[in-house]
Amino acid sequence: LGDSDGTIPMPMLDFVNEGGYAPYLSAAVKQLVERFELAGLVVVGHCASSVTALFTAARADECKGVVLTDPYFFRVTARTEVLRQMGRWASWSRVGSFVRQLYVHCKHIPLLLRRGRLPKNANWDLLACWRNLSSKGTPILLLKAPTLAAEGFGARTGEFDYLAYLQAHASPQSRTVIRYIEGTNHSFADRVGRGVVLEEMQHWLRSFFPLAVSESAGRDQSSGPNSQLLS
Secondary structure (H helix, E strand, C coil): CCCCCCCCCCHHHHHHHCCCCHHHHHHHHHHHHHHCCCCCEEEEEEEEHHHHHHHHHHHHHCEEEEEECCCEECCCCCCHHHHHHHHHHHHHEEEEHHHHHHHHHHHHHHHHHHHHCCCCCCHHHHHHHHHHHHHHCCCCCCCCCCCCCCCCCCCCCCCHHHHHHHHHCCCCCEEEEEEEEECCCCCCHHHHHHHHHCCCHHHHHHHHHHHHHHHHHEEEEEEECCCCCCC
8 A cells, every 4th residue: 555556445444354455465475485585574563464465375375484473363443443533532530531441341342242253343254264373373473452441461351352363273283373562552653662573573583584584684785885684
């Protein structure tokens, strides 16, 4: 998006939720692997892009790993966005705070009745992609920032905890690493977020792709004294 040619598909949220960009990203991954004679690529996605990254990794054999920053596993709709904006208003309004607390407690009742079952708005196709990658042992790094108005790193009261669900139902072959990042926000754009994301990605790459990282470092060192690895 942004610098890409063409028109934006509408409705945009439905297109992303259904993995509409995955065929295009998969084609780009294949082209890069062939052009530069690579063994494979790691796909990185943030927020909505993490949805596309998961759909892509599940369909492209050239994708050898996935990095996700603050992904979501439910279907985002226009109603979701309205509620998010209302939540921002409630964060600074006294009346809004009361309304929000009442709304949260009302949502918490059906959540308890489901007893850990996935909610109706779960993105089932996306979760199937996660299970596919997990069962194949594809390395996955997931970085999670604190959620607004939540206690610790769990979901807010009244919201389904997808990460807890995925961890509880993880495949024995799973090679998933989940890191909770303190002191940053959803964008990871502040000083803490940028530094920790880079550090975690470097450590993860060295753990799961040691040969690729060492070869890349060797090329960087031979290209000049100011070169450095920014995997």
